[in-house]
Amino acid sequence: MKQGIRDIVAQMTLQEKCAFVCGLDKWHTEPIERLGIPSIMMTDGPHGLRKIVEDGHTVQATCFPAGAGLASSWNRDLIKRVGAAIGEEAQAEEISIVLGPAANIKRSPLCGRNFEYLSEDPYLTGEMAKSHIQGVQSQNVGTSLKHFCANNQETMRMRVDEIIDERALREIYLAGFETAVKEAAPATVMCSYNSVNGTPLACNKRFLTDVLREEWGFDGFVVSDWGAIKQRAECVAAGLDLEMPGTKGTFNDEIEAAVLNGTLPESKLDEAVEHILSFVLDAAKAQKKGASYSKEEHDRFAREAAAECMVLLKNEDELLPFNSSDTIAVIGAFAETPRFQGGGSSHIQPNKVTSLLDALKEQGRRFTYSKGFSLESDELDEALAAEALDAARKAGIALVMAGLPAHYESEGYDRVHMQLPPNQNKLIARLCAEGVRVAVVLSNGSPVELPWADWVDSILEAYLGGQASGAALADLLYGEANPSGRLAETFPMRLQDNPSYLNFPGAQNRVEYRESVFVGYRYYEKKELGVRFPFGHGLSYTSFAYETLRVSKERMNERDLLSVSVTVRNTGKRSGQEVVQLYIAAPDVQA
């Protein structure tokens, strides 16, 4: 095959090669009809397909839970199945690459894209990203592991220079990418907009060639984040293969001139062409003619996945699950208008949306509904609040659908605080003062401060659960499903406690990662700092006993390989899943 690819490249003119390493338009690669090279299409993901067609409209697809939720399942098989379902939809829409997963580390809870990202922990990030890639690629559809690397903030994202020490890079910011590249071989890797230690990723030879290809053995192609390229020839030399979106030849002359004047060896351009061409030719063969998928089945699966992603944070005196004989006062506009996905390039057009109210009606539950607060304003609306308080007093149990309105968090900007809108906090405090039992469901992409956490009975973190989140919530609230998600990130008491607080988002196009490897729980634990809910936390409706923990040692390649096993027994009355977490540390290292 390699030789075959080289033979084709040998037949290409310099101009054709320069054109081929640049996209045709926003979503396609350049075809070369003379040589029988087709054009392939890529679209955004990562939690569903965002195929935008020529007239600008987005084709409908199944919206699965966003990354923050998916990672809270800690379930490799689930994520693989989600990936496979997205791959099936990609086949049906003749898409060759789905742009994702997004494997950046959650350095600060403020990052506007945290909803898409997986975890503050590099091991969990790597395992989840790997599983997503394996799932999508099992359908012969490529992925694009993004954004390589350290795209951990949206403020100044196109130009910020991130100053990161080598140990933090290796142990935190590169580690998840390393696992995903080595163990799942993504078809492509997308470089990020930012610079690391002085060099933009798009022309960063150290990351794109030395680390990615030479150390980790990556053999797909590197694509630029959309519009990340500034010096085109320098980027080719550094190991950037495909420029996206197409710039209608803007940079072709620059590459050609660099080859002709000897500053860019033609062999480097040939390598970029070979990397892209190997994929394009395979992708054309991998396309399944007439592929289709069942929308109903995918919606059912989206519901199952969403239920696995939600995390029960608190459940005093087992208020949850509700009894079917209880009448519940459902309060909060999110019950009617669910917030189930994030804003920006991952925003898809769902083929169905089930709100909590739809699901409760369908399941024949006893409830009243009051809006409680407006999603458009942060001011408490006294009339709406009075109506909600009255409904709560009558029912004795209030279920508050709280969360972040869409404009609070999105790709393109970071949050500036970690609070819920004040009207929601005030309403919850007033409900607690009424002496009724209160359960709060949160719909948000990243942690929020919870000033009323000690006063309410139950808190269920639903994240952005995708199109079937309302149905999944109803399943969890009434015990049809058991909560088995665990936090993939810490909920600090307040923003000021976060280790990046003094150095986020930086200033004047520069940010220093002074906390080094002490990211997320590594910091809180070391400082013995109390947090609202720790990494790994999550309750269940059932209980588990851990029995017969065994550690066995075997010698492998001059290293000791330890295997740990434990028997987990469900000792409660309901079926459920448990996440076994094992934390290890080198005894003589500081972190």
Ligand code: BGC
């Ligand atoms: C985003 C990427 C996305 C691309 C294409 C960029 O702005 O950072 O995540 O895949 O646009 O929409």
